[in-house]
């Protein structure tokens with residue numbers, strides 16, 4: 001059961017939050033990849049049991065979680081695991097590691113979903129969608145009893161927007177991207193940017209055939225994540241936002257010193 005968390009940041013001074021964070025995160029030379037692997041491995045070890053239906057997120061950190069699942073299954077420490085993907089990438093990961101594939105039609109109630117994030121704040125609100133996946137991820141996370149976030153130490157912050165500077169990703173129906181852009185501009189006072197593809201001419205097209213608008217954070221203003229998420233979602237043409245508010249029960253961070261820090265929403 002989630003406790004009611006504030007949808008505002010608990011701290012509004014970056015300097016103050018940084019000194020608090022340094023208790024947990026000493027920025028040494030631990031590679032981000034090693035930190036991702038630490039977080040993913042601990043999350044799987046602590047949260048997946050035999051017989052579980054597991055939602056598999058998307059992105060580079062989740063690769064290590066799927067690797068760990070495969071290792072434990074191979075070692076017969078886990079049995080009868082079913083996996084539901086949240087993107088084409090995670091579908092391929094599940095297949096590559098020969099895990100049992102299912103979907104929400106066959107398995108609508110998941111025991112746990114494990115996913116990465118672009119930023120995680122002090123009350124475990126996340127920004128997701130930096131890699132273009134957010135709608136299916138949110139559906140999969142919302143279908144799970146426990147949503148567990150895994151990340152390296154660079155993703156942790158007190159307030160969203162401290163470390164992730166690209167704004168809030170919003171998936172939109174292509175024919176609506178201009179009206180949605182205008183409405184978000186009116187709502188937030190900042191102009192969303194249509195995300196452009198890197199190895200393709202034109203905009204990024206999501207797994208659902210939609211576009212992504214990146215909505216910049218309003219400079220100097222605390223983000224009310226709960227209200228902002230709802231306001232953006234109410235705009236016709238918006239499919240989903242990358243704000244995951246009051247969804248994560250736990251987060252695991254791989255730290256710079258080679259350890260892992262886990263946080264639970266019930267303790268915050």
Ligand SMILES: O=C[C@H](O)[C@H](O)[C@H](O)COP(=O)(O)O
Nearest residue numbers: 059060061116129131132133
């Ligand atoms: O769109 C991508 C997803 O939301 C990812 O989970 C998020 O971007 C984090 O990805 P990574 O683990 O690669 O940092």
